[in-house]
Amino acid sequence: MELWLEQLHNLFAGKFSFQKEILEKYAKDAWLYARIPDGVFFPESKEDVIALMQFAHSKGIYVTARGGGRGYVGGAVPAKGGVVISFEKMNRIKEIHLEDAVAVVEPGVITGILQEKVKERGLFYPPDPASVMECTIGGNVATNAGGPRCLKYGVTRNYVLGLEVVLADGSITKVGGRTIKNKTGFDLTGLFVGSEGLLGLVTEITLRLIAKPPFRAGLSAYFEQMEEAISCINHVLSSGIMPSALEIADRFTLKCAREFTKEQIPLYDAHILLEVDGSEAAVNADIGFFENLLKTFSPKRLSKAFGEEECEKLWQTRRLFSMSLKASGLTKLNEDVTVPRSRLIDLINLGKDLQKEFNLTVACFGHAGDGNIHVNLMVDWLQEEKRKQAEEALNILFDSVLSWNGAITGEHGIGIAKLPWWQKAVSQQSRLLHEKIKRSLDPKGILNPGKFV
Ligand SMILES: Cc1cc2nc3c(=O)[nH]c(=O)nc-3n(C[C@H](O)[C@H](O)[C@H](O)COP(=O)(O)OP(=O)(O)OC[C@H]3O[C@@H](n4cnc5c(N)ncnc54)[C@H](O)[C@@H]3O)c2cc1C
Structure with missing residues (x-):
């Protein structure tokens, strides 16, 4: 065993394992x-994190942060070994302040648990990744996570007021604060949000909360043709009323969800899930308005859900789409590309073209309102030829998305999965700037090495 592992084991009795x-x-x-780390560290306080980083910095040991380990791009994988620092024991909700409408939390708090706790106080924390019951606020901050409600409410970034961060050399800093408006200096909080654990370890987060909308209602509509559904979405988005969520799913996704959940999900080419929230009177008026709008596109089935319980039932099925695809037995390459909304139909059609050209299934579902569609290439991973074809298909997908001024990732991040396309996706000047920032905060390159910077 290497000496430094033994030293860490002695230094952090009971908190360090190999x-x-x-x-x-x-x-x-x-x-x-997967890449096996040399050791795993379970800090219980910021002091533990500081001590680890001082040790790691002095010895040049790699450290990779981990929240819930539900990332989709290998971001928490210790690509070069070293220590994984798992924040699961730093999971205290330190404060929920009603009047200031803020929550102060440790990074290991499970997002869904925080949402429940703030709801009990009449407040609302909107970002809602489908992994909400397994992922952590720290992971959400590091990936700038999104979700269906981000259409109306924005992504994680829009709720982070302040951060406490331990830097690579073990020094600790607070950035941002506790107020919605704060223009004091550079937006360093924004710099750390979405930085995928490459610039510092987040040890405390101050989150903005908002008032909980008192009522919600949803529409679930099935369409014969994907084109009709996309056209319907464009009309919804230009109607003057903003839904809180607007999701789409294709036939293969519906088929897998039907098999996985054993629910009688109708099988059509496209499904739209739309939700509105606000006062009960406003929601009833808005849902009536959208019902009429959707009817002009002749859906094959249209149903409504009113109130928390009925809406949540719709979302429970939606949140299982990812798992349903996985349960098909094929390997799912989940590409969370984002396109300008006028290109939604091009993206869906590209999925169909790739399916034909490479003889593999392409399942599309996701946040249509944001132009953020999860294009899932379903691959028989055991066949080398299929893996090669999938790679070719991915090249075409990302080239097309970039040529439409889209982004290769809307919410999952670069991690390891998107590394081959990082160079194409970002200009040389921007890459140099990334490298300068990384070097100034982590000169020895010990934080989450083997990733995009
Ligand atoms: C079924 C399923 C559905 C999903 N749906 C969505 C969705 O709707 N929207 C969405 O955005 N994502 C979604 N995801 C992806 C994933 O849940 C998000 O990326 C989430 O933010 C990851 O959080 P985590 O706690 O699991 O982080 P991890 O996977 O553990 O880590 C993610 C990244 O954050 C870094 N990190 C973690 N903690 C810290 C810290 N304290 N300080 C610094 N860096 C840190 C890690 O190094 C890594 O780079 C989904 C995933 C699954 C499996």
Whole structure:
């Protein structure tokens, strides 16, 4: 065993492990690739994090942060070994302040638990990744996570008021604050949000909360043709009323969800899930308005959901789409590309073209209102030829998205999965700027090495 591992074990008795089963458990996230770390550290306080980073910095040891390990791009995978620092024990909600409408939390708090706790106080934390019951606020901050409600309410970034961050050398800093408006200096909070654990370790987060909308209602509509559904979405978005969520799913996704959930999900080419929230009177008026609008596109089935319980039932099925595809037995390459909304139909058609050209299934679903569609290439991973074809298909997908001024990732991040396309997606000047920032905050390159900077 290497000396530094023994030293860490002695330094952090009971908080540091290099047991085989633990190492294996912390080797991967929700993506394909695994790399066994040398050790796993479970800090219980910021002091623990500072002590680890001082040690790691002095010895040049790699450190990769991990929240819930539900990332889709290998972001929490220790690509070059070293120590995985898992924030699961730093999971205290330190404060929920009604009047200031803020929550102060440690990074390991599960997002869904925070949402429940703030709801009990009549407040609302909107960002809602479908992994909400497994992912952490720290992971959400590091990936700038999104979700269906981000159409109306914005992504994680829009709710982070302040951060406490331990830098690579073990120094600790607070950025931002506790107020909605704060123009004091550079937006360093914004710099750390979405930085995928490459610039610092987040040890405390101050989040903005908003008033909980008292009522919600939803529409679920099935269409014979995907084109009708996309056209319907464009009309919804230019109608003057903003839904809180607007999601789409294709036939293959519906078929897998039907098989996985055993629910009688109708099988059509496209499904739209639309939700509105606000006062009960306003929601009733808006849902009536959207019902009429959707009817002009002749949906094959149209149903309504009123109130928390009925709406949540619709979302429970929606949140299982990802797992339903996985349960098909094929390997799912989930590409969360984003396109300008006028290109939605081009993106869906490209999926169909790739399906034909490479003889593989392409399942599309996601946040249509944001132009953020999860294009899932379903691949028989055991066949080398299929893997090669999938790679070719991915090249075409990303080239097309970039040529439409879209982004190769809307919410999952670069991690390892998108590394081959990083160079294409970002200009040389921007890459140099990324490198300068990384060097100034982490001169020895010990934080989450082997990723995009
Ligand atoms: C079924 C399913 C559905 C999903 N749906 C969505 C969705 O709708 N929207 C969406 O945006 N994503 C979605 N995701 C992806 C994933 O849930 C998000 O990326 C989430 O933010 C990851 O959080 P985590 O706590 O699991 O982070 P991890 O996977 O553990 O880590 C993610 C990144 O954050 C870094 N990190 C973690 N904690 C810290 C910290 N304290 N300080 C610094 N860096 C840190 C890690 O190094 C890594 O780079 C989904 C995933 C699954 C499996």
